[in-house]
Amino acid sequence: VDFADSASRLGEDSAFARSCASCADRLPAPCDVCTVRALTICAPLTVAELHEVSRSVTAVTLARGETLFDVGDPAAHAFNLTIGALMLSRLLADGRRQVTGFLFPGDFLGLGEEERHRCTAIALVPTRLCRFARADFARLLDRHPDMERQLLRVASQEIAAAQDQMVLLGRKTAQEKVASFLLLLSRRAAQRGQRPDPVQLPMGRAAIADHLGLTIETVSRVIGGLRRRRLIALRPGGAVALLDRPALEALAGED
Amino acid sequence: VDFADSASRLGEDSAFARSCASCADRLPAPCDVCTVRALTICAPLTVAELHEVSRSVTAVTLARGETLFDVGDPAAHAFNLTIGALMLSRLLADGRRQVTGFLFPGDFLGLGEEERHRCTAIALVPTRLCRFARADFARLLDRHPDMERQLLRVASQEIAAAQDQMVLLGRKTAQEKVASFLLLLSRRAAQRGQRPDPVQLPMGRAAIADHLGLTIETVSRVIGGLRRRRLIALRPGGAVALLDRPALEALAGED
DNA sequence: CGGTAACTTGATGTTGGTCAACCTAGGTGG
DNA sequence: CCACCTAGGTTGACCAACATCAAGTTACCG
Numbered sequence: 271v272d273f274a275d276s277a278s279r280l281g282e283d284s285a286f287a288r289s290c291a292s293c294a295d296r297l298p299a300p301c302d303v304c305t306v307r308a309l310t311i312c313a314p315l316t317v318a319e320l321h322e323v324s325r326s327v328t329a330v331t332l333a334r335g336e337t338l339f340d341v342g343d344p345a346a347h348a349f350n351l352t353i354g355a356l357m358l359s360r361l362l363a364d365g366r367r368q369v370t371g372f373l374f375p376g377d378f379l380g381l382g383e384e385e386r387h388r389c390t391a392i393a394l395v396p397t398r399l400c401r402f403a404r405a406d407f408a409r410l411l412d413r414h415p416d417m418e419r420q421l422l423r424v425a426s427q428e429i430a431a432a433q434d435q436m437v438l439l440g441r442k443t444a445q446e447k448v449a450s451f452l453l454l455l456s457r458r459a460a461q462r463g464q465r466p467d468p469v470q471l472p473m474g475r476a477a478i479a480d481h482l483g484l485t486i487e488t489v490s491r492v493i494g495g496l497r498r499r500r501l502i503a504l505r506p507g508g509a510v511a512l513l514d515r516p517a518l519e520a521l522a523g524e525d
Numbered sequence: 526v527d528f529a530d531s532a533s534r535l536g537e538d539s540a541f542a543r544s545c546a547s548c549a550d551r552l553p554a555p556c557d558v559c560t561v562r563a564l565t566i567c568a569p570l571t572v573a574e575l576h577e578v579s580r581s582v583t584a585v586t587l588a589r590g591e592t593l594f595d596v597g598d599p600a601a602h603a604f605n606l607t608i609g610a611l612m613l614s615r616l617l618a619d620g621r622r623q624v625t626g627f628l629f630p631g632d633f634l635g636l637g638e639e640e641r642h643r644c645t646a647i648a649l650v651p652t653r654l655c656r657f658a659r660a661d662f663a664r665l666l667d668r669h670p671d672m673e674r675q676l677l678r679v680a681s682q683e684i685a686a687a688q689d690q691m692v693l694l695g696r697k698t699a700q701e702k703v704a705s706f707l708l709l710l711s712r713r714a715a716q717r718g719q720r721p722d723p724v725q726l727p728m729g730r731a732a733i734a735d736h737l738g739l740t741i742e743t744v745s746r747v748i749g750g751l752r753r754r755r756l757i758a759l760r761p762g763g764a765v766a767l768l769d770r771p772a773l774e775a776l777a778g779e780d
Numbered sequence: 781c782g783g784t785a786a787c788t789t790g791a792t793g794t795t796g797g798t799c800a801a802c803c804t805a806g807g808t809g810g
Numbered sequence: 811c812c813a814c815c816t817a818g819g820t821t822g823a824c825c826a827a828c829a830t831c832a833a834g835t836t837a838c839c840g
Contacts, residue, residue: 360692363780368692382681389688418673425680426637432687433644437615437623439694440738444796475819483695488796490820525618699828730787740829745788761837 309376314416326406332393348380354397369481447482449521468509564631569671581661587648603635609652624736649727702737704776723764
Protein backbone atom coordinates (compact mmCIF):
# COMPACT_ATOMS: atom_id res chain seq x y z
CA VAL A 271 0.00 0.00 0.00
CA ASP A 272 2.08 2.76 -1.38
CA PHE A 273 0.31 6.07 -0.95
CA ALA A 274 -0.60 5.16 2.59
CA ASP A 275 3.08 4.36 3.04
CA SER A 276 4.20 7.74 1.77
CA ALA A 277 1.55 9.42 3.84
CA SER A 278 2.49 7.72 7.09
CA ARG A 279 6.19 8.17 6.51
CA LEU A 280 5.57 11.82 5.90
CA GLY A 281 3.29 11.96 8.90
CA GLU A 282 6.13 10.92 11.14
CA ASP A 283 8.34 13.66 9.78
CA SER A 284 6.70 16.55 11.59
CA ALA A 285 8.75 19.26 9.91
CA PHE A 286 7.59 17.94 6.56
CA ALA A 287 4.01 17.59 7.67
CA ARG A 288 3.78 21.18 8.87
CA SER A 289 5.55 22.92 6.01
CA CYS A 290 3.61 24.22 3.03
CA ALA A 291 3.86 25.66 -0.47
CA SER A 292 4.57 29.15 0.76
CA CYS A 293 7.36 28.10 3.10
CA ALA A 294 9.48 26.11 0.67
CA ASP A 295 12.76 25.51 2.41
CA ARG A 296 16.11 26.32 0.87
CA LEU A 297 17.53 23.09 2.23
CA PRO A 298 19.65 21.11 -0.19
CA ALA A 299 17.46 19.54 -2.82
CA PRO A 300 18.80 16.03 -2.60
CA CYS A 301 19.07 15.17 -6.29
CA ASP A 302 21.76 12.66 -5.27
CA VAL A 303 19.22 10.57 -3.44
CA CYS A 304 16.24 11.38 -5.67
CA THR A 305 14.09 8.26 -5.81
CA VAL A 306 12.33 9.15 -9.03
CA ARG A 307 15.14 10.59 -11.12
CA ALA A 308 15.05 7.81 -13.69
CA LEU A 309 11.42 8.71 -14.37
CA THR A 310 11.81 12.45 -14.70
CA ILE A 311 13.19 15.02 -17.08
CA CYS A 312 16.41 14.79 -15.03
CA ALA A 313 16.99 11.26 -16.29
CA PRO A 314 19.50 12.20 -19.03
CA LEU A 315 21.71 14.32 -16.76
CA THR A 316 25.22 13.37 -15.66
CA VAL A 317 26.28 13.52 -12.01
CA ALA A 318 28.00 16.85 -12.54
CA GLU A 319 24.97 18.30 -14.26
CA LEU A 320 22.77 17.01 -11.46
CA HIS A 321 24.81 18.95 -8.99
CA GLU A 322 24.26 22.07 -11.00
CA VAL A 323 20.52 21.39 -11.13
CA SER A 324 20.51 20.87 -7.38
CA ARG A 325 21.49 24.46 -6.84
CA SER A 326 18.53 25.94 -8.72
CA VAL A 327 15.97 23.66 -7.10
CA THR A 328 13.85 24.05 -3.99
CA ALA A 329 11.81 21.40 -2.21
CA VAL A 330 8.10 22.13 -1.76
CA THR A 331 5.80 20.28 0.58
CA LEU A 332 2.02 20.15 0.51
CA ALA A 333 -0.43 18.69 3.01
CA ARG A 334 -3.41 16.69 1.82
CA GLY A 335 -5.90 19.08 0.21
CA GLU A 336 -3.44 21.94 0.01
CA THR A 337 -3.29 24.05 -3.17
CA LEU A 338 0.00 24.35 -5.06
CA PHE A 339 -1.39 27.05 -7.37
CA ASP A 340 -4.72 28.33 -8.59
CA VAL A 341 -6.11 29.39 -11.95
CA GLY A 342 -4.72 32.82 -12.75
CA ASP A 343 -1.74 32.63 -10.40
CA PRO A 344 1.51 33.78 -11.99
CA ALA A 345 3.27 30.73 -13.41
CA ALA A 346 6.73 31.43 -12.06
CA HIS A 347 7.87 27.86 -11.45
CA ALA A 348 8.11 24.42 -12.95
CA PHE A 349 7.85 21.31 -10.76
CA ASN A 350 8.83 17.71 -10.57
CA LEU A 351 6.63 15.58 -8.33
CA THR A 352 8.72 13.28 -6.13
CA ILE A 353 6.30 11.97 -3.48
CA GLY A 354 2.51 11.96 -3.29
CA ALA A 355 -0.15 12.83 -5.85
CA LEU A 356 -1.61 15.98 -7.35
CA MET A 357 -4.84 16.79 -9.15
CA LEU A 358 -5.14 19.39 -11.94
CA SER A 359 -8.59 20.85 -12.52
CA ARG A 360 -10.47 23.64 -14.22
CA LEU A 361 -13.80 25.22 -13.36
CA LEU A 362 -16.70 26.48 -15.45
CA ALA A 363 -18.49 29.63 -14.32
CA ASP A 364 -21.25 27.74 -12.54
CA GLY A 365 -18.90 25.44 -10.66
CA ARG A 366 -18.84 22.46 -12.98
CA ARG A 367 -15.35 21.04 -12.72
CA GLN A 368 -13.17 19.05 -15.09
CA VAL A 369 -10.17 17.26 -13.63
CA THR A 370 -7.70 17.40 -16.51
CA GLY A 371 -5.16 15.08 -14.95
CA PHE A 372 -3.54 13.41 -11.98
CA LEU A 373 0.20 13.61 -11.28
CA PHE A 374 2.29 10.96 -9.58
CA PRO A 375 5.95 10.61 -8.61
CA GLY A 376 8.19 11.32 -11.57
CA ASP A 377 5.62 13.49 -13.35
CA PHE A 378 6.58 16.95 -14.55
CA LEU A 379 4.42 20.03 -14.14
CA GLY A 380 4.97 23.37 -15.84
CA LEU A 381 5.28 23.00 -19.57
CA GLY A 382 4.08 26.03 -21.43
CA GLU A 383 5.30 29.54 -21.20
CA GLU A 384 2.05 31.19 -20.28
CA GLU A 385 2.25 33.98 -17.77
CA ARG A 386 -0.51 32.53 -15.62
CA HIS A 387 -1.69 29.08 -14.66
CA ARG A 388 -4.69 27.78 -16.53
CA CYS A 389 -5.65 25.22 -13.93
CA THR A 390 -5.67 24.57 -10.20
CA ALA A 391 -3.25 22.06 -8.66
CA ILE A 392 -4.29 20.42 -5.40
CA ALA A 393 -2.48 17.75 -3.39
CA LEU A 394 -4.50 14.57 -2.89
CA VAL A 395 -2.15 13.25 -0.20
CA PRO A 396 0.93 14.69 1.51
CA THR A 397 3.09 15.60 -1.44
CA ARG A 398 6.59 16.76 -2.15
CA LEU A 399 7.90 18.45 -5.28
CA CYS A 400 11.11 19.89 -6.69
CA ARG A 401 10.55 23.48 -7.67
CA PHE A 402 12.51 25.27 -10.42
CA ALA A 403 12.23 29.00 -10.97
CA ARG A 404 11.12 29.44 -14.58
CA ALA A 405 14.07 31.66 -15.43
CA ASP A 406 16.60 29.20 -13.99
CA PHE A 407 14.80 26.40 -15.74
CA ALA A 408 15.02 28.07 -19.14
CA ARG A 409 18.75 28.61 -18.66
CA LEU A 410 19.09 24.99 -17.59
CA LEU A 411 17.42 23.88 -20.82
CA ASP A 412 19.71 26.08 -22.89
CA ARG A 413 22.76 24.44 -21.41
CA HIS A 414 21.41 20.90 -21.50
CA PRO A 415 19.91 20.04 -24.88
CA ASP A 416 19.37 16.51 -23.59
CA MET A 417 17.03 17.88 -21.00
CA GLU A 418 15.14 19.92 -23.56
CA ARG A 419 14.81 16.86 -25.77
CA GLN A 420 13.53 14.91 -22.80
CA LEU A 421 11.03 17.67 -22.08
CA LEU A 422 9.77 17.45 -25.64
CA ARG A 423 9.35 13.71 -25.15
CA VAL A 424 7.38 14.35 -21.95
CA ALA A 425 5.22 16.91 -23.74
CA SER A 426 4.39 14.53 -26.55
CA GLN A 427 3.48 11.81 -24.07
CA GLU A 428 1.18 14.26 -22.38
CA ILE A 429 -0.46 15.04 -25.71
CA ALA A 430 -0.96 11.34 -26.38
CA ALA A 431 -2.51 10.90 -22.94
CA ALA A 432 -4.78 13.89 -23.56
CA GLN A 433 -5.99 12.32 -26.78
CA ASP A 434 -6.78 9.08 -24.98
CA GLN A 435 -8.74 11.10 -22.48
CA MET A 436 -10.68 12.82 -25.27
CA VAL A 437 -11.70 9.44 -26.66
CA LEU A 438 -12.77 8.41 -23.19
CA LEU A 439 -14.75 11.58 -22.50
CA GLY A 440 -16.31 11.87 -25.93
CA ARG A 441 -17.17 8.34 -26.84
CA LYS A 442 -17.05 5.89 -23.94
CA THR A 443 -19.89 4.75 -21.69
CA ALA A 444 -19.74 5.14 -17.91
CA GLN A 445 -18.58 1.55 -17.49
CA GLU A 446 -15.92 1.86 -20.14
CA LYS A 447 -14.73 5.09 -18.56
CA VAL A 448 -14.31 3.60 -15.09
CA ALA A 449 -12.67 0.42 -16.36
CA SER A 450 -10.28 2.43 -18.55
CA PHE A 451 -9.41 4.67 -15.63
CA LEU A 452 -8.58 1.81 -13.27
CA LEU A 453 -6.42 0.12 -15.89
CA LEU A 454 -4.64 3.40 -16.68
CA LEU A 455 -3.77 3.99 -13.02
CA SER A 456 -2.51 0.44 -12.81
CA ARG A 457 -0.29 0.87 -15.87
CA ARG A 458 1.07 4.16 -14.60
CA ALA A 459 1.90 2.61 -11.23
CA ALA A 460 3.78 -0.15 -13.01
CA GLN A 461 5.67 2.38 -15.12
CA ARG A 462 7.06 4.03 -12.01
CA GLY A 463 7.97 0.68 -10.52
CA GLN A 464 5.08 0.19 -8.12
CA ARG A 465 2.83 -2.81 -7.87
CA PRO A 466 0.18 -2.61 -10.56
CA ASP A 467 -2.40 -4.69 -8.87
CA PRO A 468 -4.00 -3.33 -5.86
CA VAL A 469 -4.46 0.04 -7.59
CA GLN A 470 -4.17 2.95 -5.19
CA LEU A 471 -6.91 5.57 -5.52
CA PRO A 472 -5.60 8.59 -3.63
CA MET A 473 -8.47 10.67 -5.07
CA GLY A 474 -12.07 10.60 -3.92
CA ARG A 475 -15.14 9.69 -5.97
CA ALA A 476 -15.76 13.35 -6.73
CA ALA A 477 -12.33 13.73 -8.33
CA ILE A 478 -12.81 10.54 -10.35
CA ALA A 479 -16.24 11.70 -11.48
CA ASP A 480 -14.92 15.10 -12.52
CA HIS A 481 -12.10 13.40 -14.40
CA LEU A 482 -14.36 11.01 -16.30
CA GLY A 483 -17.19 13.43 -17.03
CA LEU A 484 -19.62 11.61 -14.73
CA THR A 485 -21.31 12.22 -11.37
CA ILE A 486 -20.25 10.83 -8.00
CA GLU A 487 -23.33 8.63 -7.97
CA THR A 488 -22.64 7.09 -11.36
CA VAL A 489 -19.02 6.36 -10.45
CA SER A 490 -20.17 4.74 -7.25
CA ARG A 491 -22.79 2.66 -9.04
CA VAL A 492 -20.37 1.47 -11.72
CA ILE A 493 -17.75 0.54 -9.14
CA GLY A 494 -20.46 -1.23 -7.17
CA GLY A 495 -21.46 -3.15 -10.28
CA LEU A 496 -17.87 -4.20 -11.05
CA ARG A 497 -17.48 -5.31 -7.43
CA ARG A 498 -20.68 -7.36 -7.49
CA ARG A 499 -19.50 -9.05 -10.69
CA ARG A 500 -16.17 -9.87 -8.96
CA LEU A 501 -14.10 -7.98 -11.52
CA ILE A 502 -12.67 -5.80 -8.76
CA ALA A 503 -12.56 -5.74 -4.96
CA LEU A 504 -12.30 -2.72 -2.68
CA ARG A 505 -9.40 -2.85 -0.23
CA PRO A 506 -9.04 -0.69 2.85
CA GLY A 507 -7.38 2.67 2.27
CA GLY A 508 -9.07 3.26 -1.07
CA ALA A 509 -7.19 0.59 -3.00
CA VAL A 510 -8.85 -1.50 -5.71
CA ALA A 511 -7.80 -5.03 -6.56
CA LEU A 512 -8.18 -5.92 -10.24
CA LEU A 513 -9.53 -9.47 -9.93
CA ASP A 514 -10.14 -10.01 -13.64
CA ARG A 515 -7.91 -7.82 -15.72
CA PRO A 516 -8.85 -9.36 -19.10
CA ALA A 517 -12.54 -8.77 -18.40
CA LEU A 518 -11.80 -5.18 -17.39
CA GLU A 519 -9.79 -4.67 -20.55
CA ALA A 520 -12.70 -5.96 -22.57
CA LEU A 521 -15.05 -3.59 -20.74
CA ALA A 522 -12.69 -0.69 -21.31
CA GLY A 523 -13.35 -0.80 -25.06
CA GLU A 524 -10.27 0.77 -26.69
CA ASP A 525 -10.03 -1.52 -29.74
CA VAL B 526 -14.60 32.56 -48.35
CA ASP B 527 -11.23 31.05 -47.78
CA PHE B 528 -11.42 27.29 -47.94
CA ALA B 529 -13.55 27.47 -51.04
CA ASP B 530 -10.91 29.80 -52.44
CA SER B 531 -8.10 27.37 -51.74
CA ALA B 532 -10.15 24.55 -53.13
CA SER B 533 -10.97 26.24 -56.39
CA ARG B 534 -7.49 27.58 -56.87
CA LEU B 535 -6.17 24.10 -56.33
CA GLY B 536 -8.82 22.71 -58.63
CA GLU B 537 -7.44 24.79 -61.49
CA ASP B 538 -3.95 23.44 -60.90
CA SER B 539 -4.50 20.01 -62.36
CA ALA B 540 -1.08 18.65 -61.43
CA PHE B 541 -1.81 19.53 -57.82
CA ALA B 542 -5.31 18.14 -57.94
CA ARG B 543 -4.16 14.78 -59.24
CA SER B 544 -1.11 14.27 -57.04
CA CYS B 545 -1.39 12.47 -53.70
CA ALA B 546 0.40 11.54 -50.50
CA SER B 547 2.30 8.69 -52.08
CA CYS B 548 3.59 10.71 -55.02
CA ALA B 549 5.08 13.63 -53.12
CA ASP B 550 7.10 15.55 -55.64
CA ARG B 551 10.74 16.48 -55.10
CA LEU B 552 10.08 19.88 -56.56
CA PRO B 553 11.63 22.77 -54.68
CA ALA B 554 9.81 23.29 -51.41
CA PRO B 555 9.25 27.00 -51.74
CA CYS B 556 10.08 28.10 -48.21
CA ASP B 557 10.98 31.48 -49.72
CA VAL B 558 7.39 32.07 -50.69
CA CYS B 559 5.81 30.13 -47.83
CA THR B 560 2.61 31.94 -46.93
CA VAL B 561 2.33 30.57 -43.43
CA ARG B 562 5.93 30.67 -42.25
CA ALA B 563 5.25 33.26 -39.57
CA LEU B 564 2.72 30.86 -38.02
CA THR B 565 4.85 27.73 -38.05
CA ILE B 566 7.80 26.22 -36.28
CA CYS B 567 9.91 27.75 -39.05
CA ALA B 568 9.13 31.25 -37.77
CA PRO B 569 12.40 31.70 -35.82
CA LEU B 570 14.67 30.69 -38.72
CA THR B 571 16.95 33.06 -40.62
CA VAL B 572 16.97 33.18 -44.42
CA ALA B 573 20.11 31.04 -44.59
CA GLU B 574 18.62 28.48 -42.22
CA LEU B 575 15.42 28.44 -44.26
CA HIS B 576 17.42 27.50 -47.31
CA GLU B 577 18.86 24.60 -45.42
CA VAL B 578 15.41 23.51 -44.30
CA SER B 579 14.16 23.74 -47.87
CA ARG B 580 16.50 20.96 -48.88
CA SER B 581 15.13 18.42 -46.41
CA VAL B 582 11.51 19.19 -47.17
CA THR B 583 9.06 17.68 -49.65
CA ALA B 584 5.66 19.01 -50.68
CA VAL B 585 2.71 16.65 -50.18
CA THR B 586 -0.69 17.10 -51.73
CA LEU B 587 -3.97 15.52 -50.70
CA ALA B 588 -7.37 15.55 -52.37
CA ARG B 589 -10.52 16.05 -50.34
CA GLY B 590 -11.16 12.90 -48.31
CA GLU B 591 -7.71 11.48 -48.91
CA THR B 592 -5.80 9.88 -46.03
CA LEU B 593 -2.37 11.20 -45.08
CA PHE B 594 -1.74 8.33 -42.67
CA ASP B 595 -3.69 5.75 -40.71
CA VAL B 596 -3.54 4.39 -37.17
CA GLY B 597 -0.58 2.04 -36.99
CA ASP B 598 1.26 3.39 -40.02
CA PRO B 599 4.98 3.93 -39.40
CA ALA B 600 5.46 7.52 -38.30
CA ALA B 601 8.40 8.40 -40.51
CA HIS B 602 7.58 12.04 -41.16
CA ALA B 603 6.64 15.32 -39.57
CA PHE B 604 4.44 17.82 -41.40
CA ASN B 605 3.59 21.46 -41.62
CA LEU B 606 0.18 22.21 -43.09
CA THR B 607 0.37 25.06 -45.61
CA ILE B 608 -2.98 24.97 -47.44
CA GLY B 609 -6.27 23.26 -46.64
CA ALA B 610 -7.49 21.45 -43.55
CA LEU B 611 -6.94 18.08 -41.92
CA MET B 612 -8.87 16.01 -39.40
CA LEU B 613 -7.22 13.73 -36.82
CA SER B 614 -9.37 10.92 -35.46
CA ARG B 615 -9.28 7.68 -33.52
CA LEU B 616 -11.64 4.71 -33.57
CA LEU B 617 -13.00 2.42 -30.89
CA ALA B 618 -13.40 -1.27 -31.70
CA ASP B 619 -17.08 -0.94 -32.60
CA GLY B 620 -16.59 2.05 -34.87
CA ARG B 621 -17.30 4.89 -32.47
CA ARG B 622 -15.02 7.71 -33.54
CA GLN B 623 -13.43 10.60 -31.70
CA VAL B 624 -12.05 13.45 -33.75
CA THR B 625 -9.14 14.64 -31.62
CA GLY B 626 -8.43 17.75 -33.63
CA PHE B 627 -8.55 19.78 -36.80
CA LEU B 628 -5.45 21.25 -38.45
CA PHE B 629 -5.30 24.44 -40.47
CA PRO B 630 -2.57 26.33 -42.33
CA GLY B 631 0.44 26.91 -40.09
CA ASP B 632 -0.32 23.93 -37.85
CA PHE B 633 2.37 21.35 -37.15
CA LEU B 634 1.81 17.62 -37.18
CA GLY B 635 4.22 15.01 -35.90
CA LEU B 636 5.29 15.71 -32.36
CA GLY B 637 6.11 12.59 -30.45
CA GLU B 638 8.67 9.99 -31.20
CA GLU B 639 6.42 6.99 -31.36
CA GLU B 640 7.20 4.44 -34.02
CA ARG B 641 3.63 4.38 -35.30
CA HIS B 642 0.81 6.85 -35.70
CA ARG B 643 -1.87 6.76 -33.04
CA CYS B 644 -4.52 8.43 -35.14
CA THR B 645 -5.79 8.78 -38.68
CA ALA B 646 -5.25 12.00 -40.62
CA ILE B 647 -7.72 12.80 -43.40
CA ALA B 648 -7.89 15.87 -45.62
CA LEU B 649 -11.19 17.76 -45.38
CA VAL B 650 -10.47 19.82 -48.50
CA PRO B 651 -7.64 19.81 -51.04
CA THR B 652 -4.61 20.16 -48.81
CA ARG B 653 -0.89 20.76 -49.12
CA LEU B 654 1.78 20.05 -46.52
CA CYS B 655 5.53 20.31 -46.07
CA ARG B 656 6.95 16.92 -45.23
CA PHE B 657 10.14 16.39 -43.19
CA ALA B 658 11.72 13.00 -42.83
CA ARG B 659 11.90 12.31 -39.10
CA ALA B 660 15.64 11.72 -39.17
CA ASP B 661 16.32 14.96 -41.06
CA PHE B 662 13.97 16.75 -38.74
CA ALA B 663 15.79 15.57 -35.61
CA ARG B 664 19.10 16.75 -37.07
CA LEU B 665 17.47 20.05 -37.95
CA LEU B 666 16.38 20.47 -34.34
CA ASP B 667 19.86 19.67 -33.05
CA ARG B 668 21.35 22.41 -35.17
CA HIS B 669 18.61 24.97 -34.50
CA PRO B 670 17.82 25.26 -30.81
CA ASP B 671 15.43 28.10 -31.67
CA MET B 672 13.38 25.67 -33.67
CA GLU B 673 13.36 23.15 -30.86
CA ARG B 674 12.25 25.85 -28.45
CA GLN B 675 9.50 26.83 -30.86
CA LEU B 676 8.44 23.20 -31.09
CA LEU B 677 8.18 23.05 -27.32
CA ARG B 678 5.99 26.15 -27.44
CA VAL B 679 3.78 24.51 -30.06
CA ALA B 680 3.55 21.38 -27.94
CA SER B 681 2.50 23.27 -24.88
CA GLN B 682 -0.16 25.15 -26.86
CA GLU B 683 -1.45 21.82 -28.05
CA ILE B 684 -1.64 20.59 -24.46
CA ALA B 685 -3.57 23.69 -23.46
CA ALA B 686 -5.97 23.17 -26.34
CA ALA B 687 -6.40 19.53 -25.36
CA GLN B 688 -7.31 20.57 -21.83
CA ASP B 689 -9.91 23.00 -23.16
CA GLN B 690 -11.32 20.15 -25.20
CA MET B 691 -11.48 17.92 -22.11
CA VAL B 692 -13.51 20.56 -20.30
CA LEU B 693 -15.79 20.77 -23.30
CA LEU B 694 -16.23 17.01 -23.66
CA GLY B 695 -16.54 16.27 -19.97
CA ARG B 696 -18.64 19.09 -18.65
CA LYS B 697 -20.39 21.13 -21.32
CA THR B 698 -23.91 20.72 -22.69
CA ALA B 699 -24.60 20.21 -26.40
CA GLN B 700 -25.33 23.91 -26.86
CA GLU B 701 -22.21 25.00 -25.02
CA LYS B 702 -20.16 22.57 -27.06
CA VAL B 703 -21.37 23.87 -30.41
CA ALA B 704 -21.06 27.52 -29.40
CA SER B 705 -17.55 26.94 -28.03
CA PHE B 706 -16.57 25.15 -31.21
CA LEU B 707 -17.75 27.92 -33.53
CA LEU B 708 -15.98 30.56 -31.45
CA LEU B 709 -12.79 28.50 -31.35
CA LEU B 710 -12.71 28.13 -35.14
CA SER B 711 -13.30 31.85 -35.45
CA ARG B 712 -10.43 32.65 -33.09
CA ARG B 713 -8.10 30.27 -34.89
CA ALA B 714 -8.95 31.81 -38.25
CA ALA B 715 -8.14 35.23 -36.83
CA GLN B 716 -4.83 33.94 -35.46
CA ARG B 717 -3.71 32.91 -38.91
CA GLY B 718 -4.80 36.20 -40.37
CA GLN B 719 -8.12 35.20 -41.91
CA ARG B 720 -11.47 36.83 -41.38
CA PRO B 721 -12.93 35.63 -38.10
CA ASP B 722 -16.52 36.23 -38.94
CA PRO B 723 -18.04 34.10 -41.52
CA VAL B 724 -16.48 31.00 -39.95
CA GLN B 725 -15.55 28.38 -42.51
CA LEU B 726 -16.62 24.83 -41.66
CA PRO B 727 -14.63 22.63 -44.00
CA MET B 728 -15.76 19.58 -42.03
CA GLY B 729 -19.19 17.94 -42.18
CA ARG B 730 -21.71 17.51 -39.36
CA ALA B 731 -20.38 13.99 -38.70
CA ALA B 732 -16.87 15.30 -38.06
CA ILE B 733 -18.19 18.05 -35.81
CA ALA B 734 -20.31 15.54 -33.90
CA ASP B 735 -17.38 13.18 -33.46
CA HIS B 736 -15.24 16.08 -32.26
CA LEU B 737 -17.79 17.30 -29.71
CA GLY B 738 -18.91 13.92 -28.42
CA LEU B 739 -22.41 14.28 -29.89
CA THR B 740 -24.44 12.78 -32.72
CA ILE B 741 -25.01 14.30 -36.14
CA GLU B 742 -28.66 14.90 -35.26
CA THR B 743 -27.89 16.77 -32.06
CA VAL B 744 -25.35 18.99 -33.82
CA SER B 745 -27.88 19.72 -36.51
CA ARG B 746 -30.60 20.53 -33.99
CA VAL B 747 -28.39 22.82 -31.94
CA ILE B 748 -27.21 24.66 -35.05
CA GLY B 749 -30.85 24.91 -36.12
CA GLY B 750 -31.75 26.37 -32.73
CA LEU B 751 -28.97 28.96 -32.87
CA ARG B 752 -30.06 29.88 -36.37
CA ARG B 753 -33.71 30.28 -35.38
CA ARG B 754 -32.64 32.53 -32.50
CA ARG B 755 -30.60 34.65 -34.97
CA LEU B 756 -27.31 34.04 -33.16
CA ILE B 757 -25.82 32.59 -36.33
CA ALA B 758 -26.68 32.34 -40.01
CA LEU B 759 -25.69 29.63 -42.47
CA ARG B 760 -23.91 30.91 -45.56
CA PRO B 761 -23.42 28.96 -48.78
CA GLY B 762 -20.34 26.74 -48.86
CA GLY B 763 -20.66 25.66 -45.24
CA ALA B 764 -19.76 28.99 -43.69
CA VAL B 765 -21.41 30.28 -40.53
CA ALA B 766 -21.88 33.95 -39.75
CA LEU B 767 -21.66 34.79 -36.06
CA LEU B 768 -24.49 37.33 -35.78
CA ASP B 769 -24.31 37.78 -32.03
CA ARG B 770 -20.88 36.96 -30.73
CA PRO B 771 -21.49 38.12 -27.13
CA ALA B 772 -24.55 35.90 -26.88
CA LEU B 773 -22.58 32.98 -28.28
CA GLU B 774 -19.81 33.61 -25.79
CA ALA B 775 -22.37 33.58 -22.99
CA LEU B 776 -23.78 30.29 -24.32
CA ALA B 777 -20.30 28.79 -24.56
CA GLY B 778 -19.95 28.86 -20.77
CA GLU B 779 -16.20 28.91 -20.09
CA ASP B 780 -16.27 31.30 -17.09
C1' DC C 781 -32.68 17.01 -64.52
C1' DG C 782 -32.01 13.01 -61.87
C1' DG C 783 -29.33 10.84 -58.21
C1' DT C 784 -26.93 10.70 -54.15
C1' DA C 785 -24.95 12.24 -49.99
C1' DA C 786 -25.37 15.41 -46.52
C1' DC C 787 -28.39 17.61 -43.64
C1' DT C 788 -32.79 18.44 -41.08
C1' DT C 789 -36.80 17.26 -38.50
C1' DG C 790 -39.83 14.39 -35.71
C1' DA C 791 -41.16 10.47 -32.48
C1' DT C 792 -39.49 7.54 -29.13
C1' DG C 793 -35.95 5.34 -26.02
C1' DT C 794 -32.02 4.97 -22.79
C1' DT C 795 -28.12 6.37 -20.29
C1' DG C 796 -26.67 8.81 -16.89
C1' DG C 797 -28.08 12.98 -14.01
C1' DT C 798 -30.72 14.77 -10.06
C1' DC C 799 -32.62 14.63 -5.63
C1' DA C 800 -32.97 12.45 -1.36
C1' DA C 801 -32.19 9.14 2.07
C1' DC C 802 -29.16 6.20 4.21
C1' DC C 803 -24.73 3.86 5.46
C1' DT C 804 -19.85 3.64 6.97
C1' DA C 805 -15.39 4.86 8.67
C1' DG C 806 -12.44 7.83 10.78
C1' DG C 807 -11.68 11.37 14.02
C1' DT C 808 -12.83 13.95 18.30
C1' DG C 809 -14.00 14.80 22.80
C1' DG C 810 -16.13 13.41 26.95
C1' DC D 811 -12.94 3.46 25.73
C1' DC D 812 -16.98 4.64 23.80
C1' DA D 813 -20.42 7.79 21.77
C1' DC D 814 -21.00 11.06 18.69
C1' DC D 815 -20.14 13.75 14.60
C1' DT D 816 -18.98 14.47 10.02
C1' DA D 817 -17.29 13.69 5.41
C1' DG D 818 -17.36 10.55 2.02
C1' DG D 819 -19.64 6.91 -0.06
C1' DT D 820 -23.72 4.01 -1.41
C1' DT D 821 -28.36 3.16 -2.89
C1' DG D 822 -33.00 4.12 -4.73
C1' DA D 823 -36.73 6.66 -7.32
C1' DC D 824 -37.44 9.72 -10.72
C1' DC D 825 -36.16 12.78 -14.62
C1' DA D 826 -33.97 15.12 -18.58
C1' DA D 827 -30.65 15.51 -22.09
C1' DC D 828 -29.17 13.41 -25.66
C1' DA D 829 -29.22 9.09 -28.60
C1' DT D 830 -31.67 6.30 -31.73
C1' DC D 831 -34.64 5.27 -35.37
C1' DA D 832 -37.14 6.85 -39.22
C1' DA D 833 -38.76 10.02 -42.63
C1' DG D 834 -38.30 13.90 -45.16
C1' DT D 835 -35.57 17.86 -47.40
C1' DT D 836 -31.81 20.28 -49.45
C1' DA D 837 -27.81 20.88 -52.15
C1' DC D 838 -24.41 19.48 -54.94
C1' DC D 839 -22.72 16.74 -58.97
C1' DG D 840 -22.63 14.78 -63.16
